[in-house]
Amino acid sequence: MLIGTWNINSIKMRKDHVERFLQDKSIDLLALQETKVKTEEFPGFNFKKLGYEIYHQGGKGRNGVAILSRIKAERIIKGFEGLEEEENFPDVKERIVGIKINLENIDELWVFSVYIPNGNPVNSEYYFYKLQFLWKFREFLEKNFTKESLLIIMGDFNVAPEEIDVYEPEILKESICFTERERKSFFAFLEFGLIDTLRMKYPNKKGIFTWWDYQFSAFKKNQGMRLDHILITNPLKEKLKNIWVEKGPRGWEKPSDHAPVLAEFDL
C-alpha cells in the first residue's frame, strides 16, 4: 500500500498537480493540508472519477485537511472529537481529520491528515496556541487510542524536529518551526508512542526537506526544512517498507511550497 501526505497550498490552484501525482505514482491514500476551501466546496468530482473517496474538513480561504482514499472509510473523526475543551481550539475541525479503514489482513487501521498551526510570530499568542495544540492532540490520542493501536498520523506539523532537518540550524534557531520549545513539544507529542518514519529509516541523512520558501531561489539551493511527517505506532513498524520525499512536484509549474512525502507499507 502506497500512502502519502502533501500540503498543497490551495486545492483550487493545485487540483491538476494532485490529479497528476495520484496517477503518476498510483497512490492508494493521500492526506492533504491547506486546501483553503470550505468543507462542501472541495472540488472532488475529478478525484471520484479516478476512484478515490474524499474526506474533507475545510475553512473559507485557509486551513483545510483532506484524505483521498481508494479504500472506503468505516468511520470518520474530526478535530478533537469527544474531548472536553475542544471549543478552546476553534479551528481544530479544519486541522484534523481521521478515517478508520479495514484491509484484507488488518482491521481498524486509523489514518489522520493533520495541519498543526504555524504559530508565527515566535512568542505570540498564536505561538503558544501552537504549543498547546500539540499537547491537546496527544491528549486526544490518549483518550481514543493506545500505543498498540494501528495509527498513521501524517501531515504538516510545522516543526523541524532536529538540526539535520533544516538547512542552516545556526541561522534558523530563533525562527518559527525550529525554536527549542516547538521541537520539545513535537518530541513530547511523539512520546504518546509514535515513530518518525523518515528518521527511523534514515537516522543521519542530511538535506532531506519537505518545504522550501518561494523566495530566494530556496528550492534550487535546497535551503529547506523538514516539516511534513509520517508518524506510525509500533505495530506498524515492521510493515513499513520505505519512506521518501518526492521532490518532483516542487519543481512543476506554479508549485506548492511543500513537496509530498510517500511511504510504502506491506499491507
Add this chain to the structure above:
DNA sequence: ATGACTGGAGTTTCCAGA
C-alpha cells in the same frame, strides 16, 4: 545586475504562510 514569493479576501492593499 550576484537577482523579482504566493494565495485569498475583496477592492487596492493587506494578511498569512514558514
